[in-house]
Amino acid sequence: MKINAKKLSLTVFLPSLVLGLAACGGNNESGGEAKADENYPTKPISVIQGFDPGGGSDQLAQLTQPYLNEILDTTFTNEYVPGAAGAIAWTRLAQKTENDGYTLSITNSPMLMTNYIINEEFTYNLDDFDPIANVVTDPGIIVVASDSELETYEDFVKYLEENPGGLNVANSGVGGDDFFTQLKWMRETGLDMELIPYSGDGPSWQAVAGGEVEASFNNLGVVYSQVQAGNLKALAVFSEERMELLPDVPTVKELGHDVISGSARGYSAPKGLSEEVKQKLYDAFEQLKEDPEFVEGLEKVALPMDVKIGDEYAQFLKEDEELSREIWEDVKDEYEE
Amino acid sequence: MTVVLKHSIASALVLAMCGIFFIESLSYPVTAARLPQILIVILALLAVLMLVESVVRQRKQNKLDEKTEDSGLVSKVQSTKEINEIEKKEPIKIKRVLIFGTMIALYIFLLETLGYFILTPLFTFGALMYLKATNIMMAIILAVGFTVVIYFLFSMLLNVPIPLGIFF
Amino acid sequence: MEDLLVGLGNVLSFSNLFFIAVGMTLGIFIGSMPGLSATMAIAILLPLTYGMDPATGISMLAALYMGAMYGGSILAILINTPGTPAAAASGLDGYKMTEKGQAGKALGISLVSSVVGGLIGAIVLLTIAPLLGEVALKIGAVELFAIAVLGITIISSLSAGSVVKGLLSGTLGLLISLIGMDLITGTPRFTFGNIYLFDGISFVVALIGLFSVPQALRLIETDKEAVEVSKIKDKILPSWKEFVSLRMTLLRSSVIGVFTGLIPGTGGDTASWFSYNEAKRFSKEKEKFGTGHAEGLAAPESANNAVVGGALVPTITLGIPGSSTTAVLLGGLMIHGIMPGPTLMTEHAGVAYTLLWAVFFSCFFLFALGLLYTKVAVGVTKVPSKVLAPIIILLCVIGTFAVHNSMVDVMIMLGFGILGYLMDKLNIPVSPMVVGLILGAMLDTSLHTSLKISGGDWMVFLSSPVAVILLIVALITVLQSTPFFGKLKSLVAK
Structure with missing residues (x-):
């Protein structure tokens, strides 16, 4: 019967507690904290x-x-x-x-x-x-496998012009940054490709390296070491200006498509x-x-x-x-x- | 509760879940709905099969019991296996499980508000006393001891979050 | 070769060995707590390493990984509350041994198997890592789908008693694993508008509920002690003869562990169930599995430690994490200012090779420290059931909360606890559900990705030789469980 007494006291105690707290919470919004702010941060x-x-x-x-x-x-x-x-x-x-x-x-x-x-x-x-x-x-970047026939960004564009929707291009997931980069790019260029979502940046470039898809819209920081090691080829980057890390890779903007994304x-x-x-x-x-x-x-x-x-x-x-x-x-x- | 009744309830619950999930899945795009719908159909079939199986087993069991009664023989050996599968050897203390279960649920639902330090010793002490696991002194020592030890191990040593509640 | 020796020299310094020992101790302990997995262990201790030399810090984390993979099974064996998904398979036969009063022996087999698995993984890592690294890239969606299908056939062999109930449990697991955001379309499925369900149900959380809560309730529902007290004198290490009799199981399971580790996205959880199934397939005493059989314990234990070496192979050679745990390890490298990737072995050879050796040496620490911990842990069997029950609940609640810092998870855990208890009362096995939970999402996404790439053509699954082989094995497994196969076998025998 001990239990019942405890339960009872809890049921009485709890609502009053919650009410009390709600009241406290409401008061905190305004108030003379200006002085405290001068010394910020104190904790x-x-x-x-x-x-x-x-x-x-x-x-x-x-x-x-x-x-x-x-x-x-x-x-x-x-x-x-x-x-x-x-x-x-x-x-x-x-x-x-x-x-x-x-x-x-x-x-x-x-x-x-x-x-x-x-x-x-x-x-x-x-x-x-x-x-x-x-x-x-971390700017967006287009990468292909190192042995891909698509040597440059122009090849990539040309291929899609001749074969609309003819390339499988990976992204890091529906709603992710690379997915939106793809949509922005497709809207700007009017080209169409098949978007293949993966669960993250890693699986997305790995699908390219393993030959499962033809290209991946990814992020520079993620694929940088793979590009350096020759496992992937970078076609173009979606930054305002060329990146110091990969000075030879052109920006999409300088190639005539105004898409900045990352x-x-x-x-x-x-x-x-x-x-x-x-x-x-x-x-x-x-x-x-x-x-x-x-x-x-x-x-x-x-x-x-x-x-x-x-x-x-x-x-x-x-x-x-x-x-x-x-x-x-x-x-x-x-x-x- | 008879075996068939138990299984009927279980099957009904599974079928209800299948129904809710299936209706929900109707609003999804075709590709997203494909696998779930296949699984839901399989699950519903299995739920029905489970009920049928329990009925068949119950009948077999009844026949076996009849036979034993008719012949007056104590041929228990044959049926032991089946009985074991249906009934546990020791009687379940339903009331005890329900009360302990309620304590667990209360512990969990109040933890976020009342916090770890108030509720944990209370729960441990209450549970130990209710289960008559130890004497009162030992229960107090264990309740306080575990609260402190777990706090130190989790929060201080490993820096893992603990639901401290609103007072801390 | 030179780098290999430099690494060996590095690892043998006092401070490195000391921190490997520290990592191992913490790993075993963290792994044994419900909810705290190897992945979390590394995440927790990562900040501790920021002040250290990168090689030392990473070595400590590797030891931690090894220790946590082992530690998970301790409580699974002793009180049937697996601390990690990988350990749930160990509990099947491990806890049965404990019930029979052989807790010490069970822990001994588990320890020896873990050490053997760990060593085999480490040797693979030290010798042929660069050759195997490429395998990780060759496993695409099509192959993953075949692996998932093969995995699902495990359900049938776990369905002792009633096949219908086993399949029901497995299908339910698969369905539950689909809760959450669908990768391909971004549709939230079965979340009913609750954003806490968007990532789906974490299977650590489900697992704690399914095993630990029912266990606590079972402990209190009778006045009889559940477990025979293990004699203190009970010998822990298996005899040489016992060890030799397990050698094929250990070897096979370790190889399975290494390969499962290699594949990105699969880790100890998948490996332990796969190896359990294969051990049973090749065993002469199939019917003994699930009753406290040494092979059934040795298989998952060696596999999940072999995963450590396997998962590190693509991590080190390519910068592709072979498991979720190594993904956190990669993050750790980055924070130490080391860029993971194919250049790791050349640009940071010192760190890379020290890490490889650390994995190897951590196995010896595992043996020594594991033995010590085991001797203490056996004492748990002496704790009366009714004291144990509330403590199990406490650890589950706090452990579950820690997983994602979320009270919602704790409530989901309780829900699964009730489900597990009711399933137990209806004699519906829980293990198939665990397999379903582990593989469901993988099955779904690999199926969709494959079909998306092929433009909807199902023949894509026959385009990869690896996938074809795996699918054939899966087919054989299914046939094996039907009466038809038994007849065929007896025909051949005649």
């Missing part, structure tokens, strides 16, 4: 990551945060909340965390936006965030940070960008630095969102049927 900053430890987001965190710790004189701690291509973490950031600057998240674009563009189940959107800074952008990673906070906190974070990334050791660290693992701070980052995300939405509206019937 560790938690970074919610939407992917597993050891993945791309974590990589960025491990490369970046030791420097940020020093610059801001605090500790960045990581919390991994993987699931639904990052959406579980970003939903939490948007809806459940305080906008006091002590909780940030690593935001991947275009994933951040394409998640909710494609699935209406996701309830967050770009307006829920204060983008702080983008750190790296996978970018940076930091964002929930909407409504105070100006002081925002500025402190902006300054930190400004300083980070100039640190030669940090720059070298990124180069070592073939991650192209692309620091965009504050409004510039926000603008970049907004534009990418609009373009992605437009493209998805065009093709969604094929996928939702």
